[in-house]
Amino acid sequence: MDVVFQTRFSFFGKSGWKSAAAADPDLLFAPERLDARLRLFELITLPSLLAQSDPDFTHMVLSSTLMPTPYKVRLRELVQDTLGPRRARVMFRPEGSAGGFLRQSMAKTFGNKPCAQVVLDDDDAVSDDYVAVLRGYAQAALAAPGREDDYMFISFPRGYTLLIEDGAPVALEHRFVSYTNLGLALVAPGNHKRNPFMTSHRRIGQRHPSLMVTSRRPFYLRALHRHNDSNAHKQDLELAPHDMTLALRHFPFLGRHFGPDGTRLAAE
Structure with a gap:
């Protein structure tokens, strides 16, 4: 079972973004914006x-x-310095469908091998055991009794919102959203016609075979900051100090920003 994270980084084309920058190359590729996106990518996602x-x-x-x-x-x-050339694949494409380009790359790279394709925005994160957990659920999904479809979506609704101000994490909030696109995975052959970026995630439960993992622990971080490319907004419950142990266990890089009781650490 190959696990493949898919990230759109300032892609100009059809991709589901709702910000002004999505339709304006001058805004999308403005140095200030690109510098900010790269900082978040390096700070959180990678x-x-x-x-x-x-x-x-x-x-x-x-x-x-x-x-x-x-x-x-x-x-x-x-990307290559962080993950190594074996795991990192960075591609640049002309204006078009992000999901279409990713689907083509999946088919060419993996053929009909079983894969778990994962949505990962360039300012979001997954828990430190996400790959291991997903691989287990994906393999179980393929062997599920009564299975009639050749694909399945796996949703991880529980995670955190990470609030960022002036480029630094300042707080964490609980988040539970059924069929959120964060950590959303498509289990299917690599050359399958579907792609998670070409699917309305809010209607997956109604329209597609799916599995929702409702463990009482987090699987993702959603970053919330002034450079968001979606209509994300603050609406969740902030973590209590005793919740930080679990957060730091599954997102160890947050230990550079928060103490065990949730206290913000001074920037290095």
Whole structure:
């Protein structure tokens, strides 16, 4: 079972973004914005992948051919230096469908091998055991009794919202959203016609075979900051000090920002 994380990084084209930058290349590739996105990617997303207890996965990063060359170089080097060339695949494509490009790459790379494709935005994170847990559930899904479809979605509704101010994490909040796109996985052959970016995640439970993992522990971080490319907003319950032990266990990189009781640490 191949586990493949899929990230859109400042991709110009059809991708589901709802911000003004999504439709304006000048805004999308503004140096201030790209610098901020790269900082968050390096601060949150990549450390969560580097911390995986099961390191056997691939990270596909899709960006745009319109991105300025210096930022293409920075993005490619950042991903490959963090994860290594075996696990990192950074690709630049012209305007088009993000899901379509990712689907083509999956088919070419993995063929009909069973895969778990995971949505991972460039400012979000997964728990340190996410790959191991997902692989177990994905293999069980393939062997489920009464299974009639050749694919299945797996949803992890429980996680945290990570509030960021001035480029630094400041607080954590509980979050539980059924069929959220965070940590959402599609279990199917690599050359399957479906792709998680080409699916309305809010209606997965109604329209598709699916499994929801409702363990009482977190599986993802959703970052909330002024550079969000979606309509994310603050609405969740802030963690109590005693909750931080669980948070730091599953997201160890947060130990650089929070103490065991949730106290913010001074920036290095």
